[in-house]
Amino acid sequence: MTVLADQAAFESTKRLARQAVALDRPPVIALVGRPNVGKSTFFADVSGKFAETSNAPGTTVSSHRREVVVNGRRAVLVDLPGTLSMTDQNESLAPFWKLLLEAKPDAILAVIDAGDLARHLPLVLACRDLGLPLVVGANLADEAAAHGVELDLGRLSQLLVAPVVRCVGRRGEGTRQAVTAAIDRATALRASGGTRRTAPATPYPPLTVARVNTLARSFAGAPSSADAAADSDTILRDAVAAHVLPPVGAASIAASAALEPERWDVAERWAHQVERRENVREPAADRLARIVTSPWPGLPLFAGVTVAALLITATLGTWLASLMGAAWSTYVSPPMTTIVQTLIPVPALSGATLWALDSGLLAMLSVGIPFVLVFYVVLAVLEDSGYLATAAVLTDRIFNAVGLPGRAVIPVFAATGCNVPAIYATRVFDTRRERLLASFLIVLTPCSARSAVVVAALAPFAGPVATLAAFGVVLGVTVVAGTAANALVPGRQSPAVLELPPLRMPIARQVAAKSWFRFRSFVRTAAPLMLIGSFVLGLAYESGAITPIERLLSPVTAGLLGLPPVTGVAIVLAFLRKELALQLLLVLAVGELGPAAASLGTFMSHGQLFVYAVITALSIPCIASVASLVDEFGWRPTLAICGSVLGLALGVGTVLAHIVG
Amino acid sequence: MLGFRPTSHAFSGPLSLWRASGQGQALYEMTLLEAAIGVPLVLERVPELEISRLGVHGLCAGRELIVEQDAPLGGPRIVRVGSRRLSVPRTIAGLLIVRPVGTGR
Numbered sequence: 001m002t003v004l005a006d007q008a009a010f011e012s013t014k015r016l017a018r019q020a021v022a023l024d025r026p027p028v029i030a031l032v033g034r035p036n037v038g039k040s041t042f043f044a045d046v047s048g049k050f051a052e053t054s055n056a057p058g059t060t061v062s063s064h065r066r067e068v069v070v071n072g073r074r075a076v077l078v079d080l081p082g083t084l085s086m087t088d089q090n091e092s093l094a095p096f097w098k099l100l101l102e103a104k105p106d107a108i109l110a111v112i113d114a115g116d117l118a119r120h121l122p123l124v125l126a127c128r129d130l131g132l133p134l135v136v137g138a139n140l141a142d143e144a145a146a147h148g149v150e151l152d153l154g155r156l157s158q159l160l161v162a163p164v165v166r167c168v169g170r171r172g173e174g175t176r177q178a179v180t181a182a183i184d185r186a187t188a189l190r191a192s193g194g195t196r197r198t199a200p201a202t203p204y205p206p207l208t209v210a211r212v213n214t215l216a217r218s219f220a221g222a223p224s225s226a227d228a229a230a231d232s233d234t235i236l237r238d239a240v241a242a243h244v245l246p247p248v249g250a251a252s253i254a255a256s257a258a259l260e261p262e263r264w265d266v267a268e269r270w271a272h273q274v275e276r277r278e279n280v281r282e283p284a285a286d287r288l289a290r291i292v293t294s295p296w297p298g299l300p301l302f303a304g305v306t307v308a309a310l311l312i313t314a315t316l317g318t319w320l321a322s323l324m325g326a327a328w329s330t331y332v333s334p335p336m337t338t339i340v341q342t343l344i345p346v347p348a349l350s351g352a353t354l355w356a357l358d359s360g361l362l363a364m365l366s367v368g369i370p371f372v373l374v375f376y377v378v379l380a381v382l383e384d385s386g387y388l389a390t391a392a393v394l395t396d397r398i399f400n401a402v403g404l405p406g407r408a409v410i411p412v413f414a415a416t417g418c419n420v421p422a423i424y425a426t427r428v429f430d431t432r433r434e435r436l437l438a439s440f441l442i443v444l445t446p447c448s449a450r451s452a453v454v455v456a457a458l459a460p461f462a463g464p465v466a467t468l469a470a471f472g473v474v475l476g477v478t479v480v481a482g483t484a485a486n487a488l489v490p491g492r493q494s495p496a497v498l499e500l501p502p503l504r505m506p507i508a509r510q511v512a513a514k515s516w517f518r519f520r521s522f523v524r525t526a527a528p529l530m531l532i533g534s535f536v537l538g539l540a541y542e543s544g545a546i547t548p549i550e551r552l553l554s555p556v557t558a559g560l561l562g563l564p565p566v567t568g569v570a571i572v573l574a575f576l577r578k579e580l581a582l583q584l585l586l587v588l589a590v591g592e593l594g595p596a597a598a599s600l601g602t603f604m605s606h607g608q609l610f611v612y613a614v615i616t617a618l619s620i621p622c623i624a625s626v627a628s629l630v631d632e633f634g635w636r637p638t639l640a641i642c643g644s645v646l647g648l649a650l651g652v653g654t655v656l657a658h659i660v661g
Numbered sequence: 662m663l664g665f666r667p668t669s670h671a672f673s674g675p676l677s678l679w680r681a682s683g684q685g686q687a688l689y690e691m692t693l694l695e696a697a698i699g700v701p702l703v704l705e706r707v708p709e710l711e712i713s714r715l716g717v718h719g720l721c722a723g724r725e726l727i728v729e730q731d732a733p734l735g736g737p738r739i740v741r742v743g744s745r746r747l748s749v750p751r752t753i754a755g756l757l758i759v760r761p762v763g764t765g766r
Contacts, residue, residue, distance in 0.1 A: 084717030115744045119719040147744050260713060264721055289746065295733035393748045396736040406736065406748070495750035497718045500739070 026067060026074035027186035029179060030105035032127055034120055035082030036501050038139045039111050041169040041510075043079040046070060046179050063099055070179045075186075077179070078103040086126040087256045095232075097253045101239050106186035107133040109178055114151055114166070115144030117275055121267035122260065124160065129202075129252035129259065130245060133185035134162040137178040142168045143502060148280035156274045161201075170507060203270075204262045211258060215251035285503045292390050292503070302394050305387065313375045313448075314455045314467065320370035321456070328362050348542040355538025356531045359587045364527065371452035372417075372522055376515040379417045384506035384514075388413055392498060402482030403437050403493050404429075415442040416451065418522065419625040423632060433491040436633065440485050440641050443625060444478040444648075446471075446617040449578040454613040456582055461601040462609055470613045477618060477652055481644070533573065537584060546588065560650070561615065562657040563608055566592055574616065575623055581616040607660040611653055618649035689764040693738065693754040698728050701762040708756050715757075718747055725762060 031039045047066045064079040080103065083096040100108075108127045112120035128134050138151060157164040163181045167174030202209050219240050236250040252259060292298050336358055344350035382388050388410050396406030407428070415422035422442045426435040446454060451471075458467040540546050546569055553568030561567075566588045574581035582600075589603055600609060620642050621629070629638040696702055704724045707715055715721070719742045729746065730739040737748040749757075 085713075088717065113745075118743060119745065122717075144744075149744065257713070260716065261721070264716060290729060293730055293732060293739055299733050393732045393736060393739065396732055396748070396750075397734040405750070406732075495752045497715060497720070497750070497753060498737075498748040499718065500746040500748055 026076050027106040027183055027190070028076045028078060028104055029182045029186065030078045030080055030100055030103050030108050031111060032080055032100065032108050032123065033082060033111035033139075034084060034113070034123060036499065037082065037111050037113050037120070038169040039082065040079055042109075042111055042137065042139070042167070042175050042178075043077055044513075045169060045172045045175045047077060063103060065103075068179070070176050070183065073180070073183050075179065075183045078105065083123065085123060085256070085260060086130075086253055098235065101235070101244055104244055105132060106189065107135065107182040109135050109137060109182045111137045111139050111167075111169075113144070114138040114141045115147050115149045117151065117156075118267050118271035121270060122263040125203075125263040125266060126252070126256075126259070128160060128162065130249035131252075132245070132249065133182070133189050134160070135178055135182040135185060136160060136162055136164040137167045137169075137174065138164055139167045139169050141166045141174075142171070146280070146283045146285075148278035150276045150278075152274045152276065156270070159203075159270050159273070170504075170510070203266045204259065208255075208258055208262055212248065212251045212255050215254050216247040219250040219254075220247040289386075289390070289500070289503050292387070293393050293500070298390075298394055302391055305382070305391075309378045309382065310451075310468075310471070312378055313371060313451070314459060314464075316374045317371035317452065317455065318459060320374065321365075324365045324370065325362065328365055333358055333362065348539070351542045352535050352538030355541070355587060356535035359590075360531055360534030360583070364583065369519075369523070371455065372448045373515070373519050375417055375448040375451070376518045376522075377511065379414065380511040380514040380518075381506050382413070384504065384511060386501040386503045389498070389501050390503070393500065400493065401486070402441065402479070403486030403489070404434055404441070405493065405496055405498070407496075407498050408434075408438050408441070411438060412441055412445055415445040415447060417448050417518065419443060419445070419447050419621055420628045423625065423628045426632070430494050430496060431491065432633075433489055434493065436637060436641075437482065437485055437489060439629060439633070440644070441478060441482050443621045443629070443641055443645055444474070444481060444618065446474060447578065447622075447625075449622075450581075450617045453578065453582045453616045457600060457609050457613045457616075462606040466606065466610060470610060470617065473614050473652070473656070474617045477648060481648055485644075533584075534587065537573065537587070541588070556650070560657070561611055561653045563612055564589075564603060567612055571612075571615065571619060575620060578616070578622050585612075607657075610660050611656045614656055615649050615653040618645065618652060620646050620649075689760040690758050691760070693728070693740070693749065693757040693759050694751055696728050696759055696761075698730065701725060701727050702759040703762055704757060705760050706758040711753070711756060715753070719743060719745070720747070720749075720757065726759070 031043060033039045043064065043066070047068045063081070066077050066079075068075055068077050080096070080099055086097045086100075087095050089095040108130070110124045110127050112124060124134075124136055136156070138153060138156075141151075144151070151164075151166075153164045153166060163178075163185075165174045165178040165181060167178055169175055202212075204212075219237060233254065236245070236253060239245045240247050240250050292301060337354060340353050340357065341350050344353055389407070391413070392406040392409045394406075395409045399406050399408045411422040411425040411428075414425060419442050422445075423439050426438045426442070429435050429438060454470050454474075455467055458470055537546075540549075549569050549572075550565045553572065554565040557563045557568035557571070558565050567585060570581050570585035570588060573584055586600070589600075604612065620626075626638060626642060629641060690705060693702070693704075702725065704720060704722055704726060707720060707722055712721070720726075724742060726740050726742045728738055729741050731737075732739060732748065735751070737750045738754045740747045740749050
């Protein structure tokens with residue numbers, strides 16, 4: 001008896017302690033909304049830190065958590081991937097409701113498009129049906145006004161039984177107010193011990209309501225046994241037992257198929273009640289959107305934008321590279337050499353250190369940084385303007401030929417910046433087949449580092465025509481390889497509807513923040529690898545270990561590809577970072593052939609440079625891309641992709657060597 | 662009527678979905694693939710299997726829409742639903758039954 005009383009007291013103390021801890025921790029606010037409605041912009045604005053955003057559906061493919069302080073109150077914001085419904089899923093992502101439950105939200109902030117209520121309200125209704133505290137952010141209110149749409153927010157708030165806040169996320173209007181309202185709702189619920197967690201009156205037909213209530217009663221029963229299979233029903237039952245969801249919320253998920261058509265009916269009715277539409281002149285952005293998706297002048301414009309993006313990257317990159325390279329050689333290199341040689345008296349060690357600090361950083365400044373930085377700015381402008389989604393329509397038939405929908409243009413174009421995020425972005429595709437085919441194309445697409453190598457190796461020596469020709473060869477090989485892969489990989493393409501975002505003027509602050517965010521992460525990854533790689537290479541060179549590796553590779557490099565033997569080591573070590581392919585080549589050539597080899601043109605012919613550039617652009621992806629492929633698909637598909645790419649690179653290189661070498 | 666069967670109507674191309682039932686509405690039905698550009702339409706029917714997949718884009722029965730453009734090279738049809746534009750692949754457009762606004766019911 002005493003033991004039982006002690007046990008009860010202990011359990012009671014534990015429960016109180018848990019409640020105290022729960023009250024103390026900041027409330028979790030989940031951001032929910034359809035793709036491209038501006039959740040990540042919301043997230044970035046409130047947290048004050050950049051989050052990956054773009055004017056294209058499917059930018060967020062995983063959840064992000066961040067602690068924020070709004071008006072002196074702490075909260076954890078969770079940015080969830082855009083979803084069309086609570087049960088939305090594909091082969092690579094769990095159903096949306098599972099991601100939502102994993103976030104354990106205390107409140108939901110549903111972000112909607114104020115100009116397209118009927119299409120956004122069904123998801124808000126699904127959130128409302130969960131029985132969790134809800135706040136609605138009526139975002140893109142400026143665009144709605146431009147289309148002559150005004151909302152009666154008070155009436156909408158009455159219908160939803162939830163606060164509705166007018167927002168323009170891009171300008172930071174209303175975002176903090178909406179999050180504060182969500183914190184208020186979550187805190188009020190906690191303070192009441194969960195007793196206010198009652199769903200408002202349902203707007204659905206009685207038969208549907210009765211069905212949901214019956215289901216809710218079954219969810220209110222005992223939790224699943226520990227050894228039960230982890231099916232949807234079990235997960236929902238456990239969520240109810242853990243007080244993450246009320247029974248009626250779990251029932252609304254289980255009955256999604258029956259509720260969804262009702263939600264669309266209710267959404268249509270409510271939208272008519274709260275929307276006031278005026279006839280206004282069609283906004284210029286809409287007229288422009290039609291022009292850019294029309295065959296004429298849409299297609300020539302697309303070709304122009306693509307070429308302009310490459311030319312801007314090449315021209316500005318070359319100018320920045322020469323500027324920074326000259327400044328380094330004049331002001332940094334001489335004193336650094338003196339200091340290193342004074343501090344490290346051992347010649348081999350001081351030589352290796354200089355390989356890392358002088359040659360390594362110089363190569364990074366004159367090749368990696370200028371081209372990557374310029375490209376990231378160009379990419380950010382195209383993404384934020386909404387032009388990339390437009391390009392998806394224009395290129396739909398082209399991508400169909402390689403078994404992909406037109407929206408593959410978004411990850412493939414992003415791959416021209418960096419392959420790694422592009423591989424993760426393939427999660428937006430519906431089938432594993434499409435993801436594999438898209439990843440294969442992405443790996444074949446030269447990233448900014450590889451493009452920088454092509455431009456820097458060819459533009460100054462063989463001229464811009466040879467540079468464009470190299471990109472043309474890579475493009476041709478990619479199309480042919482993609483078509484072959486489409487024929488070889490079993491399965492068929494599944495057509496899908498794509499929502500076209502409106503064209504918008506990119507905001508300079510966001511473009512700068514996005515470019516800087518990506519560039520910083522690039523430098524953080526590249527710089528240490530570059531320094532360590534150069535140091536190890538310097539040691540190998542100073543100790544004479546490079547020569548045997550060169551000799552081992554020379555049957556391929558010199559025999560098959562007709563390149564100087566020194567290029568073999570550079571190509572192999574470029575596995576660490578692709579921009580190393582050129583930097584290492586220069587460093588090795590200077591070490592082997594003397595200072596005259598500081599320019600590629602002195603020891604390689606134009607034809608050899610062409611072959612080297614194409615092989616570097618096509619060959620095995622860098623270590624980071626391989627890691628992301630393994631992460632997404634496992635070892636076997638990764639090895640198949642890398643093997644195919646390596647075989648292609650060697651094959652194309654051999655053919656080119658015979659033609660131009 | 663005296664064996665007359667229209668092969669096309671004022672708004673669009675051939676009427677592939679002509680039904681001899683005599684009901685007026687069927688006369689104007691066509692697939693979204695056949696609908697002419699710029700004509701306001703009502704989405705009449707969505708195949709059972711596609712209801713949930715297309716419904717989330719607002720493509721549900723009763724909804725008004727308009728074909729704005731055809732993408733180049735025989736690409737998707739660009740359709741305006743409410744204030745948003747959707748790119749609808751031709752294979753899907755061929756499954757959706759529409760009729761011009763103001764006809765039928």
